[in-house]
Amino acid sequence: MSRQLEFRLDPEAVRPLVFHFRSLVDSLKDDLVADNEPPASDQVMSEVWLEDLLESQKKDITALNELFNNELLDTGRATVNEEDVDLILRGCTALRLVLRESTLSRFEDEHLEIGEVEVGKITAEEEIGYGVYILLASLQELIISQLDP
């Protein structure tokens, strides 16, 4: 029987972010989020490479999306099967990358990195995007700390 990781988030903090989260998920169906190139040795292999990466990314996003189910939104409690942990971790990164390139594109890297975004000086959309960005980082930290205490 596989191990399950369990963690809790504040549902009051998560609920307002879910709409933005879901719209990001929908935007990630056709494009890779990371700025990556396949090895340039062969065109056919390069196409297969990119298709496989996109399929892998879709699995990541799907697993993460399923995590934000009614139980998490109602109680803040979420469980992750050990075999899905990699997908969830990668899904968080994929969404953070797309947020960085879209909603949060006008901010400096170092400000985002150390959390120095002044909430009072940003738009409502940026505030929600930043909330999702931080939420996904917290989720990654929680999971990694349980995997490798």
Add this chain to the structure above:
Amino acid sequence: MVSFIEGGGTAAPETVVESETVLSGIWDVVVLNDPVNLMSYVTMVFKRVLGMEQSEAEQHMMEVHELGRSVVWAGDREKAEAYQYQLQEWHLTVILEKNESSA
């Protein structure tokens, strides 16, 4: 996962020789810095994908963070491509470079 078949089909012998020459030798798997990934995440990925110990993984992670890049593995082209793919699956930015000092 993709499979790596070089010179597939019935290529002319000269093409095979040229391809082998271009792709032979030692290749570096280079991870580039990005503004998003957490230090703990990058360290964990190095351990999981490349089998590094914690201290080695942290050292490479800090290289990426401070110098913008780190050579995380070096060896033959086929295995370098396999590592590149796996690291890209984790959404790290990864390139291959021919290790000129090995030529």
